[in-house]
Amino acid sequence: MVANVSPPQAVTRARSPQLTLNQRRYLAAALLLAPVILLRLFTTLYPFLQTIVLSFHEYNPAFTPRTYVGLENFEKIAADIVVKSSIEFTLIFVFGSTFFQLFFGVMVASLLNSRLRIPNFIRTINLIPWAIPMVVAAVGWRWMFDGNYGWIVDLLRRIGLQINWLTDPASARVAILIVAIWKSTPFVAVSILAGLQGVPEELYEAAKVDGANAWQSFWGITLPLIMPLMVTIGMFMLVWQLAVFDLPYTMTAGGPGFATSVLAYQVQQKVVTLNYGYASAISVIMFLIVGLIGALGLAAFRRVQVSM
Amino acid sequence: MRAFLRQHNGRITTYVGFIIFAIIVLFPFYFIVISSVTPRYQIFQIPPRYFPETLTLENYPAMMNAIPFWQFYLNSLIFALGSTITSVLFSAMAGYALARLKFPGSNLVFLGLILSIALPQVALLVPIREIYNALHLNNTYFGLIVLMSSLVTPFTVWIMVSFVHQIPVEIEEAALIDGATIWQTILRIVLPTMRPAIATMLIINFIISWNELLYPLIFATRNDTKTLSVGLISLGREAMGTSRPWDLMSAMSVLTIVPVIVLVIFGQRAIVSGLTRGAVK
Structure with missing residues (x-):
């Protein structure tokens, strides 16, 4: 990797007006960045733009050459109850699971931030749900929710609750949310924990002297201080869970009916059945939701910073 | 609290x-x-048992007879290791360039990379599939590794940039003043100091790649490139009748999560430092 740049070399980093030094630096930067840029152009930027183009086309590679159809795909979406239901559940899934992940994340992080000696074992098991494949988690939970042999069903039956987790649409949606919350709360908790550790101890001491109780110091000190972090993590989780396809795919295949189908699952289904134009149009809807989340995040950020 | x-x-x-x-x-x-470790007939019992009457290991060989398990294991290893090494190497290079070798537009490149995280992976699938059909990259390790390493690259670059920002620049400047070239400085001074970030991201990216479903599901349709995630789903689908073979699937699940559990146990500190660096910055 040592290039043929002949020594003695002057101070390359100095902000000198000499162009050759800067040029050398730019060349190094270009070479170092080239692989990442090429990868991202090839697998992200081009596909992004091409998806938008294809969303205005009727395109199935098995049959005709693609034809421009304007907004026809989007009109089709407006009349497609499966996709419309998927949009609805996507929003429920993304916002619902993020909310509970943040909620439980704060609880778990506070627990891990306890002054007591925490067994290392607890920190380790906290990471395990995050670290296992979603496929394994989804298959395992699917079986625990099974109407005949499932442990959860059996345990609830013993206390008098009869829930048909995977055959009742509303319950199936709850089941999917439970798995998503179980799987990603640890990741959220670890991130929040880092924020909690940054809150200066003196603030709590001062609040205590002033007679604040635990809840008051949590609402008055901890929460405002970690709010910007919560917004960041929340944004990240919203965007990330919009892309979750493996959970409904593995656990319910979008069922019963299409109750637990999300947009990501619909796109995958349309891609596999070579419905490329329609898949692209649904993808564009997903881009729009990303934009919506981004706008919400910026608004939340402004609010958090003003209130501080 | x-x-x-x-x-x-x-x-x-x-x-x-x-x-x-x-x-x-x-x-x-x-x-x-x-x-x-529960015999098949005891798994399918109503009400279910919370501890089996008899323990057995027979589910494991039965599972290995049903699918080419070790082939999938090898495929997963090649896929995950290949994607991990590629993404960490390229991201370390890019991270150093973006943190230290400022050039016109370098902030824009960084911003573009970070924003690209927000694009859902599945929503970019159609054009990638066209490219892969045209270039015959389906069912190749190369094609899978390209996609996977690209997917984890933006986050890895982000971590690298924030890490390089923490290294005092003086050592590099001293080396340059002493007449070292940029490349010598990178190899002898920057690379060794970046070792903790590199180790962390090797672990995290391995776990993420090992767990990946979508890319192998779409682009690895033959047994010689299928990974464990896809294999677990095939095992469920190839079941006779309507009920899924939970006895075989649980055995496969256990063997699938062993590597990541081991990594979590030994790399817990490194993983936490990597995951939180991005969020707190």
């Missing part, structure tokens, strides 16, 4: 919290592991 617990001398509350937390986290694992 911390103050709350302290004020109420909440030792007990905290430990009860730990126990509840541990049960919720570990319950599914207990279920999967126990199922994998």
Whole structure:
């Protein structure tokens, strides 16, 4: 990797007006960045733009050459109850699971931030749900929710609750949310924990002297201080869970009916059945939701910073 | 909450919290592991048993007879290791360039990379599939590794940039003044100091790649490139009749999560430092 740049070399980093030094630096930067840029152009930027183009086309590679159809795909979406239901559940899934992940994340992080000696074992098991494949988690939970042999069903039956987790649409949606919350709360908790550790101890001491109780110091000190972090993590989780396809795919295949189908699952289904134009149009809807989340995040950020 | 617990001398509350937390986290694992050593006829029993009458290991060889398990294992290893090494190497290079070798537009490149994280992976699938059909990259390790390493690259670059920002620039400047070239400085000074970030991201990216479903599902349709995630789904689909072969699937699940559990146990600190660096910055 040592290039043929002949020594003695002057101070390359100095902000000198000499162009050759800067040029050398730019060349190094270009070479170092080239692989990442090429990868991202090839697998992200081009596909992004091409998806938008294809969303205005009727395109199935098995049959005709693609034809421009304007907004026809989007009109089709407006009349497609499966996709419309998927949009609805996507929003429920993304916002619902993020909310509970943040909620439980704060609880778990506070627990891990306890002054007591925490067994290392607890920190380790906290990471395990995050670290296992979603496929394994989804298959395992699917079986625990099974109407005949499932442990959860059996345990609830013993206390008098009869829930048909995977055959009742509303319950199936709850089941999917439970798995998503179980799987990603640890990741959220670890991130929040880092924020909690940054809150200066003196603030709590001062609040205590002033007679604040635990809840008051949590609402008055901890929460405002970690709010910007919560917004960041929340944004990240919203965007990330919009892309979750493996959970409904593995656990319910979008069922019963299409109750637990999300947009990501619909796109995958349309891609596999070579419905490329329609898949692209649904993808564009997903881009729009990303934009919506981004706008919400910026608004939340402004609010958090003003209130501080 | 911390103050709350302290004020109420909440030792007990905290430990009860730990126990509840541990049960919720570990319950599914207990279920999967126990199922994998339960004889088939006892798994399909109503009401279910929480501990089998007899333990057996016969589910494991039965699972390996049903699918080419070790082939999938090897494929997963090649896929995950290849994607991990590629992404970390390229991201370390890019991260250094973006943190130190400022050039016109370097902030824009960084911003573009970070924003590209927000594009859902599945929503870019159609054009990638066209490219892969045209270039015959389906069912190749190369094609899979290109996609996977690209997917984890933006986050890895982000971590690298924030890490390089923390290294004092003076050492590099001194080396340059002493007449070292940029490349010598990178190899002899920057690379060794970046070792902790590189190790962390090797672990994290391996776990993410090992767990990946979508890319192998779409682009690895033959047994010679299928990974374990896809294999687990095939195992479920190839079941006779309507019920899924949970006896075989639980055995496969256990063997699938062994590598990541080992990494979590030994790399816990490194993983946490990597995951939180991005969020807190």
